[in-house]
Amino acid sequence: MTEAGDDTWLARNRATLARLQFAPQARSVGRVEHVADGIALVSGLPEVRLNELLRFETGQLGFALTLDVEAIGVVLLDQSESICAGARVSGTGEVVRTPVGQGLLGRVVDPLGRPLDRDEALGETVFMPVERAAPAIIERDPVSEPLATGILLIDALFAIGRGQRELIIGDRATGKTSIAVDTIVNQKDSDVICVYVAIGQRATAVQRVIDAVRRHGAPERCVFVVAPAAAPAGLQWIAPFAGMTIAEYFRDQGRHALLVIDDLTRHAATHRELALLTREPPGREAYPGDIFYLHARLLERAAKLSGELGGGSVTALPIAETDAGNLSAYIPTNLISITDGQIVLDAGLFAANQRPAVDVGLSVSRVGGKAQTAALRHASGRLRLDYSQFQELEMFTRFGGITDARISAQIVRGQRIRALIRQARFAPLPESVEVALLGALADGLFDALPPACIATARERLLAGAISGDEAAAVRARLDGIVQDLTREAGHRPSDGASAP
Secondary structure (H helix, E strand, O other), X not given: OHHHHHHHHHHHHHHHHHHOOOOOOOOOOEEEEEEEOOEEEEEOOOOOOOOEEEEEOOOOEEEEEEEOOOOEEEEEOOOOOOOOOOOEEEEEEEEOEEEEOHHHOOOEEOOOOOEOOOOOOOOOOEEEEOOOOOOOHHHEOOOOOEOOOOOHHHHHHOOOEOOOEOEEEEOOOOOHHHHHHHHHXXXXXXXXXXXXXXXXXXXHHHHHHHHHHHHHOOHHHEEEEEEOOOOOHHHHHHHXXXXXXXXXXXXXXXXXXXXXXXXXXXXXXXXXXXXHHOOOOEOHHHOEXXXXXXXHHHHOOOOEEOHXXXXXXXXXXXXXXXXXXXXXXXXXXXXXXXXXXXXXXXXXXXXXXXXXXXXXXXXXXXOHHHHOOHHHHHHHOOHHHHHHHXXXXXXXXXXXXXXXXXXXXXXXXXXXXXXXXXXXOOOOOOHHHHXXXXXXXXXXXXXXXXHHHHHHHHHHHHHOOOOOOOHHHHHHHHHHHHHHHHHHOOOOOOOOOOOO
């Protein structure tokens, strides 16, 4: 019995060996000439292509950033302590890939898809290249569907559409990330998948963002891609591309995704660091000449696909930091020219406790009213013009008394606009409430109400808000609230007339 079993095993393995084809194989193996600061100079691999993934004998990975005659500049994706001169390295014939799929939802990962939140492996995923071609013009549809932020000022004046690229820019600590996080929180009851990419941020700052989304939003429909300041420069470099690939997976399924990149100023600094270490020629402000193309090929991938391709979209909210409000610096001007508009935050407004500290004069959305619902577009009306005029008048009237009744009325109205657009964090407004508030402002309902009471009126309105309420029902409830507050403040009820 044993001999028969042995014969069967022997016959089966002989058949397996007969099917194998033995032939000589050529394999290129290079060597590390120098390694420092996250860059390895490798020789002996003439067949390596640009951006190809390479593997070191100690298991670390890197990708080819520059191809010179004598050496290849390889950016390391792992820590370099165990790599030394003379170590062997070989090409893989592959490009850098990241996992995408449903298994990423609710998880915190690095740009290569390695979990950072817990030891549990990712669920169902597939691997896709981090660098992909942007959709062609014929594959796109016009941006016309709104992506609500829940922030009254932005939804009314600088509407963002699904498939748009809207830059959030301002000085350090002026609330840029807060606007992006509030937008993510507002997608709690929508069908939008959110991808947040942190580049070069402090670990504590990233943790605050994740905790805020978990506390106020829908973390089960969010993906957090984190390359903190302590991560290798290579991981920080590929982070926004990996985040875009993750968002594109959902777009290609006909779904809608929101991508927040926090922030591209640090990404540009990382690219400059890698370029200088690999001896690329420096240009303006020491950035290499390809920095514009780097961000252009990234942000061009955000788009609204045509109905034939499923109608999905990727909306990009890149964040950039300015120094002393200088929008004419190299990276800000590059990003402004690439994107479809910018929300500019002002340090002076932030210091004056005007939140969000959006500079109405410098901010713009090139999609604008095309991405607004008809009701919101009609209700916003002259809001931007009235507020801009108020800001100019307020500046000139600081030096003397106001004698003109018309100017006094504009000042009073502007103060109420300022009180209305002031909004706390993690307090998104439904569209019906936004339409009701803007309509009440246009009709003069707040004119008899002290500006300090407008926030109270909004809080009471939100406290009684019911999901799915029509704007007319919300407006009727607001009328009653304002009349009650007017009586409480010792004023006569407003008759609804607008200020002259």
